[in-house]
Amino acid sequence: MRLSEARIGSVYLIIEIKGDIKVRQHLSKLGVLPGVKVKLENKAALGGALLLNVEGKKVGIERRIADKILVGTHE
Amino acid sequence: MIRIALAGQPNSGKSTVFNQVAGYRSITSNFPGKTVTYFISKVSIEGEVVEVVDLPGTYSLTSSDEAELEARNYILRGEADVIINVVDATVLSRSLEFTLQLMQLGKPIVICLNMMDEAEHKGLQIQVDKLSEKLGIPIIPTVASRGIGVSKVFSTALKVAKNPSVSKPVLPFFSSDVEEAISSIIEAMPEDFPQKFKDMKIDKRFLAIKLLEQDEFFWNKIRDNRDFIKRFKLIQSNIEADRGMPSDLVIASERHAISMAWFEETVTVVPAEIGLAHKMDDLLMHPYLGYLIAAGALYLFFKFVFTFGSALQEPLLTGFNRYIIEPSVAYLGKNTLTGKLVNGLLQGIAGGLTVNLPYVLPLLIGLAFLEDTGYLPRAAFMLDTFMHRMGLHGKAVFPMLLGYGCSVPAIMATRIMESKRDRAITSSLVLLIPCSGRTIVILGLVGYYMGMNAAFSIYLLDLLIIAIVGFIISHLKPEVTPGMILEIPELRWPVPKIMLLKIWLRLKEFLIVAWPLLIISSVILSLMDFYGFNDVFNSVMAPLTSVLLGLPISAGTPLILSILRKELALIMLSEALGTWNLSDVLTETQMFTFAVFTTFFIPCFTSMGMIVKELGWKTAVKSAFLTLIIAVILATLTRLLI
Numbered sequence: 001m002r003l004s005e006a007r008i009g010s011v012y013l014i015i016e017i018k019g020d021i022k023v024r025q026h027l028s029k030l031g032v033l034p035g036v037k038v039k040l041e042n043k044a045a046l047g048g049a050l051l052l053n054v055e056g057k058k059v060g061i062e063r064r065i066a067d068k069i070l071v072g073t074h075e
Numbered sequence: 076m077i078r079i080a081l082a083g084q085p086n087s088g089k090s091t092v093f094n095q096v097a098g099y100r101s102i103t104s105n106f107p108g109k110t111v112t113y114f115i116s117k118v119s120i121e122g123e124v125v126e127v128v129d130l131p132g133t134y135s136l137t138s139s140d141e142a143e144l145e146a147r148n149y150i151l152r153g154e155a156d157v158i159i160n161v162v163d164a165t166v167l168s169r170s171l172e173f174t175l176q177l178m179q180l181g182k183p184i185v186i187c188l189n190m191m192d193e194a195e196h197k198g199l200q201i202q203v204d205k206l207s208e209k210l211g212i213p214i215i216p217t218v219a220s221r222g223i224g225v226s227k228v229f230s231t232a233l234k235v236a237k238n239p240s241v242s243k244p245v246l247p248f249f250s251s252d253v254e255e256a257i258s259s260i261i262e263a264m265p266e267d268f269p270q271k272f273k274d275m276k277i278d279k280r281f282l283a284i285k286l287l288e289q290d291e292f293f294w295n296k297i298r299d300n301r302d303f304i305k306r307f308k309l310i311q312s313n314i315e316a317d318r319g320m321p322s323d324l325v326i327a328s329e330r331h332a333i334s335m336a337w338f339e340e341t342v343t344v345v346p347a348e349i350g351l352a353h354k355m356d357d358l359l360m361h362p363y364l365g366y367l368i369a370a371g372a373l374y375l376f377f378k379f380v381f382t383f384g385s386a387l388q389e390p391l392l393t394g395f396n397r398y399i400i401e402p403s404v405a406y407l408g409k410n411t412l413t414g415k416l417v418n419g420l421l422q423g424i425a426g427g428l429t430v431n432l433p434y435v436l437p438l439l440i441g442l443a444f445l446e447d448t449g450y451l452p453r454a455a456f457m458l459d460t461f462m463h464r465m466g467l468h469g470k471a472v473f474p475m476l477l478g479y480g481c482s483v484p485a486i487m488a489t490r491i492m493e494s495k496r497d498r499a500i501t502s503s504l505v506l507l508i509p510c511s512g513r514t515i516v517i518l519g520l521v522g523y524y525m526g527m528n529a530a531f532s533i534y535l536l537d538l539l540i541i542a543i544v545g546f547i548i549s550h551l552k553p554e555v556t557p558g559m560i561l562e563i564p565e566l567r568w569p570v571p572k573i574m575l576l577k578i579w580l581r582l583k584e585f586l587i588v589a590w591p592l593l594i595i596s597s598v599i600l601s602l603m604d605f606y607g608f609n610d611v612f613n614s615v616m617a618p619l620t621s622v623l624l625g626l627p628i629s630a631g632t633p634l635i636l637s638i639l640r641k642e643l644a645l646i647m648l649s650e651a652l653g654t655w656n657l658s659d660v661l662t663e664t665q666m667f668t669f670a671v672f673t674t675f676f677i678p679c680f681t682s683m684g685m686i687v688k689e690l691g692w693k694t695a696v697k698s699a700f701l702t703l704i705i706a707v708i709l710a711t712l713t714r715l716l717i
Binding site: 016017021023024025026027028029030031032033034035036041042043044045046047048049051054055056057058059060061062063064065 | 321356455
């Protein structure tokens, strides 16, 4: 599933990051990498950005990028 | 002299550490030929004077942006004797990934483990000695905002600089498959490879890792060696197939794993209570309420800037005119060279003091407050979706709105954006926003003679043009950082001392760059007036003014000189046409054309100087050119259609 379709308050495991090296580099700098667990904390209305909790740190990403991140449910 | 460089991720408190020792004495410096700046200061540590360099804060040391590249190459060139790595203890595992990259550069390191108090609140118990032993690096715990531990960091750094054996980073190995790939790449490497990077001291292992990371800088230097590239690609595709991800992510994952392991071995996490800050965040970034709060915050911010600004502007301006300018000019004689010169000089001083400073000061206070509390990234988070329509990010909202006051602080405010592309685009758009100087022309000419609706239509036209231009240039300049990926630091109370220092350092840039420019332009203006350059300007401008735009020939001088001082354009026009009742000599079309042209035409000299200072000549020339073209097209259309 795409991260942009995820549910607020749930924890997910990142499976794949689509997109070119610039997107990957930028995300991996903030710890958003395949194999990492993220919690979706909030999703701004009107197609706004998503707020993630990545290992205790808050990271905001816009929806276009969240579309490129594939996640799986993690329990 | 011993040189100490500070390196660390954004929001690690690196600048706070730097400001604690360097304070108001620090100066900004540019990397040779680059617009990336860093701070530098001479500091006395235990009686010895050393140079401290505050490198730009970066998340990693790839070459994905200019700041990272310059910070890395600075270290690789061996310009620093020791590196102080400022680490945010609250995000220790991620920060250690950066430390790991620093360790690869082969310089002695001292770690300043900052924000220890907040880490404790978060329930992180860090065994500092154990971590220090694992890394082979001295680690000093600090709370930089309160100055705790900072002097020990620097005295340790001094010790390490004199005796580098105290800091011997222990470079960990990657997983065996990655290590094998690295060995094969090293084997395939021609002997002369590291020498391709003349002034940099790098070894083959470092280069191999950088190539796997697909680092453009290193890649470009070796790309002509086809034989090696072929062998490298083979090794790379093997590991990519095994790991099921691109090689740059393989390295990133490896670093992540090593840092996580370090973290897990040395940190105990105890449950922490959910603090007020966390609850506040649920509100500030609420899917719906977040928008209302952001709008409210923006409103309060600008209310603060404009209330403060307009309250000071009027009395200062009147006072300066009545008690300083008028008596001086009266004494020296209005039409003498000295009288004109002194008048120009004083007008320039008055302009900065009464028109710019009243807005710049509250702006800097407000911005520093928003930045230091951590609300700024939250506002950017919420507003992102709107700014996207123009190809910009949320943070662009602040400079754009400030542009209605004065372009100079607005251009200064673009600093809150990390990427140079975003700063350049936002600055270009800021120039298209009618500042208070241009507002005088719009309201005083079109508003006064043609009514408020006509004036309002210029503002609407302006918004439309900004949206169109924003859309076009953001598509012409593809994004380097693809969209918004933004760290949201913890909310915290600002520390007054740190905030004041930040405000002062920025204010100083206004005082030493923008203000002198304003004074110089003012003096030039007086000289031209005295020596009667007006006729020359009028005939030079005639093809534009009278042929294309259908304005009186004498409008040429006011238009050219409005580059120096926008708010004087209307006064100069009146003087040039010899009447204060402009409706006698200008048709409505002419008034509208003149106002439209002034609104979009090349922004004032001072704001151009600010762009040169902040973003370089190229951006300045390009944006000036852009505004000129837009002004000519729109003003011509105005003449033809209205």
